[in-house]
Amino acid sequence: QVQLVESGGGLVKPGGSLRLSCAASGFTFSDYYMSWIRQAPGKGLEWVSYISSSSSYTNYADSVKGRFTISRDNAKNSLYLQMNSLRAEDTAVYYCARISTGRYYFDYWGQGTLVTVSS
Amino acid sequence: QSALTQPASVSGSPGQSITISCTGTSSDVGGYNYVSWYQQHPGKAPKLMIYDVSKRPSGVSNRFSGSKSGNTASLTISGLQAEDEADYYCSSYTSSSTFVVFGGGTKLTVL
Numbered sequence: 001q002v003q004l005v006e007s008g009g010g011l012v013k014p015g016g017s018l019r020l021s022c023a024a025s026g027f028t029f030s031d032y033y034m035s036w037i038r039q040a041p042g043k044g045l046e047w048v049s050y051i052s053s054s055s056s057y058t059n060y061a062d063s064v065k066g067r068f069t070i071s072r073d074n075a076k077n078s079l080y081l082q083m084n085s086l087r088a089e090d091t092a093v094y095y096c097a098r099i100s101t102g103r104y105y106f107d108y109w110g111q112g113t114l115v116t117v118s119s
Numbered sequence: 120q121s122a123l124t125q126p127a128s129v130s131g132s133p134g135q136s137i138t139i140s141c142t143g144t145s146s147d148v149g150g151y152n153y154v155s156w157y158q159q160h161p162g163k164a165p166k167l168m169i170y171d172v173s174k175r176p177s178g179v180s181n182r183f184s185g186s187k188s189g190n191t192a193s194l195t196i197s198g199l200q201a202e203d204e205a206d207y208y209c210s211s212y213t214s215s216s217t218f219v220v221f222g223g224g225t226k227l228t229v230l
Contacts, residue, residue, distance in 0.1 A: 045224070
């Protein structure tokens with residue numbers, strides 16, 4: 001069955017960096033676009049970024065553009081999010097999600113990893 | 120402020136039906152049939168319940184249905200059950216520079 005397992009979250013100071021990982025299994029990872037979505041404590045969902053199956057295309061929410069970089073390694077069935085210049089408002093649970101082929105919805109989600117930005 | 124507008128809360132008794140609205144604009148909900156709905160229980164990951172306005176993924180109960188009229192999409196849950204109590208989020212493709220936008224979420228309470 002499809003599994004997405006995030007890791008790499010933790011406590012980081014403002015201005016610091018963190019790299020999140022998402023290990024995928026149960027499907028042909030290289031066939032799918034993938035995405036990161038976040039949820040601040042007690043708040044709603046916010047789309048962060050997506051990457052195409054071959055890494056040719058990426059897109060970012062305005063709130064993270066220029067600070068976050070999405071990437072993937074299809075040989076390792078892994079998705080990444082490099083987060084730099086972190087701010088308090090980046091504090092959230094970060095979910096890795098699979099984008100259904102050619103569509104605009106997320107059909108599988110990981111359990112999330114918490115990123116806390118605080119001094 | 121979320122791009123799509125949902126009521127903060129709705130409630131209903133077991134066996135009843137409820138509807139959650141999701142209002143956007145012609146650049147998102149009204150312009151495309153790419154509305155999806157997600158259910159999220161406390162401390163859990165979101166789960167896809169409806170996609171492409173009204174389609175149900177395999178395994179989702181047929182008590183869940185979706186529709187759209189103009190710039191407003193709706194999720195209807197019939198025959199409410201205790202396990203339906205959760206937060207529900209709508210999402211839509213948007214023609215703006217972003218990919219998709221989410222609603223602010225609706226907390227469903229089963230009385």
